[in-house]
Amino acid sequence: xxxxxxxxxxxxxxxxxxxxxxxxYPQLADYQAWSELRGESRSFLSPWEPIWPADDLTRAAxxxxxxxxxxxxxxxxxxxxxxxxxxxxxxxxxxxLSNIRRGVAQACSLGYWVGERFTRQGYMTEAVSSMLxxxxxxxxxxxxxxxxxxxxEASKKLLRKSGFVEExxxxxxxxxxxxxxDHILFAALVDDFS
Ligand SMILES: CC(C)(COP(=O)(O)OP(=O)(O)OC[C@H]1O[C@@H](n2cnc3c(N)ncnc32)[C@H](O)[C@@H]1OP(=O)(O)O)[C@@H](O)C(=O)NCCC(=O)NCCS
Numbered sequence: 001x002x003x004x005x006x007x008x009x010x011x012x013x014x015x016x017x018x019x020x021x022x023x024x025y026p027q028l029a030d031y032q033a034w035s036e037l038r039g040e041s042r043s044f045l046s047p048w049e050p051i052w053p054a055d056d057l058t059r060a061a062x063x064x065x066x067x068x069x070x071x072x073x074x075x076x077x078x079x080x081x082x083x084x085x086x087x088x089x090x091x092x093x094x095x096x097l098s099n100i101r102r103g104v105a106q107a108c109s110l111g112y113w114v115g116e117r118f119t120r121q122g123y124m125t126e127a128v129s130s131m132l133x134x135x136x137x138x139x140x141x142x143x144x145x146x147x148x149x150x151x152x153e154a155s156k157k158l159l160r161k162s163g164f165v166e167e168x169x170x171x172x173x174x175x176x177x178x179x180x181x182d183h184i185l186f187a188a189l190v191d192d193f194s
Contacts, residue, residue: 009070016081018130021092021123023081026069030082031062033091037115044116048152051178076100079139083114083127092118095127097135097144106142108135119154128162136190143190147173147183159186163193 012029014022026034035057038045046052055061072078078098085092093114100108110131114124135141146164148155160166164186172180 009073014084016130016134017086018126020086021083021126021130022086023083023095023127023130025073026066026080026082026094028063028066030091031059034062034082035059037091037093041113041116044119045113047177048149048155049113049177050175072098076102079134081127081131083123085118085123091115092123093127095124095131097131097139100139100141106140108139108141108144110135110144110146124158125161128158132162132188132193136193141190143187145185145187147185149176149181150184156184156186162188164188165192 009025012024012027014024016023039057042052053061069078069080072080077100078096079100080094080096080098082094083092084090093112095110095112097108097110110128112124112127132144135144146155146159147170148159150169165188167185167187170183170185173183173185174181
């Protein structure tokens, strides 16, 4: 993995590179690929995500999304990445660091998804491990958290493989697919990787 640049929104060169993948901030030009991949993967993704707004896949909503992302990065609130396959530039999925808490916490939350046709090929494992230097060295986080539904076997395996440690059960933690659901909390600390 290599961290390739810092945080210039208009620069579309990769920010993070891993084996067979690269990651950068989403751009308006990603709309077509993003909406196609999300649209075709809807039934695969929906059980694990908040309910999608009715207009979520429209160009107007994507434009608003990009504006929000840009502001989030500027204000050090969140860092959203899209993940691309290096061999052909295909969009694979996304991973976002959100809820950035500075001060005494220096912590953030990690969320991720891949398009259905890209699952079980090791892409998210590679993406998460490639992001960790960005999290710990560039953002200077002390802790990165991830929460998953107890029956999300893929996510649990991915987190354990990536060095996250299970910390416990958070009751009715997030509203997923329209219901407040218990989540297993995982975290990785900078100390685990130094
Ligand atoms: C979770 C998710 C991002 C994993 O992405 P991925 O690219 O398929 O993950 P990887 O290929 O790197 O696999 C990671 C591990 O999960 C396992 N795995 C992947 N899909 C699985 C499934 N459906 N059931 C059980 N295990 C699965 C892999 O075999 C691998 O474990 P292994 O190395 O021991 O074999 C993807 O399944 C996804 O987007 N799911 C829907 C959305 C979601 O769950 N988001 C996260 C909410 S917390």
